[in-house]
Amino acid sequence: MDLVRLDMEVNPTKLDYYGDMSKLQSKSTLISDCKGDDGRRALILESTIFHPQGGGQPSDTGVITVADSDFKFIVQDVRSKNGIVFHYGVVESSGGDFEILLEKGKEVVLCVDESRRVLNSRLHSAGHLLDVCIQAVGLGHLESGKGYHFPDGPYVEYKGSVPQNEVQSKAKELELEANALISKGGKVFVAVLPYEEASELCGGCLPGYIPKGSTPRIVKLGDKPGCPCGGTHVSDITEIVSMKVSQIRTKKGMTKVFYTVGA
The missing domain is CATH 2.40.30.130 (Elongation Factor Tu (Ef-tu); domain 3)
Structure with a gap:
């Protein structure tokens, strides 16, 4: 056809x-x-x-x-x-x-396939957790962009730079913050919501690509602000198990944070 x-x-x-x-x-x-x-x-x-x-x-x-x-x-x-x-x-x-x-x-x-779904969901959820941690470790000037949540090398890309002399320390801070949140745990909320309600869960605003009056699907990790997402996720943050921030790389005003999750 x-x-x-x-x-x-x-x-x-x-x-x-x-x-x-x-x-x-x-x-x-x-x-x-x-x-x-x-x-x-x-x-x-x-x-x-x-x-x-x-x-x-x-x-x-x-x-x-x-x-x-x-x-x-x-x-x-x-x-x-x-x-x-x-x-x-x-x-x-x-x-x-x-x-x-x-x-x-x-x-x-x-x-x-259950094993593939579980791994993909953990990697995707960990990418969202990085966004939360970025704010917590003083990198709030970075603007979250695309993520690559594939097992062969997951990362989240941000608009903005991290000074080269801070790369290693910030990677360690991000890792410690992420694992603290994983250890604490928290339910992962996912729902398709009216625009205004979705906006409220996302800190009072939604990205410009979400049309007003639409019903976006929102994911929210524990008590942290949510964000629009159509992927699959864990039901509780503890299911990520652990997280390793393997590298922070800044080039031409863009920063990639590479990570892995525990077995």
């Missing part, structure tokens, strides 16, 4: 993980079995618990099956385009007629 036509014909995918990030298995309805822009096979569903890559967070992986059959679709990558979530992967099955099994309206079962 042509993706341009698909974008016009299919309703946005309902994101079930928005409301319950601990849910790792669910049922949904198949909308389409198609090919993506790069030729990969993709399944489009009415709803999904799979987090698509975005916001600096890698996608979930896992399996989609059809009840009462040996059909198994290995989800290798998940992407979102114009609100439609594409589950990319390969069919792994011992037999059966795929065209019949993948007819529109078929009920399917979604299973997310």
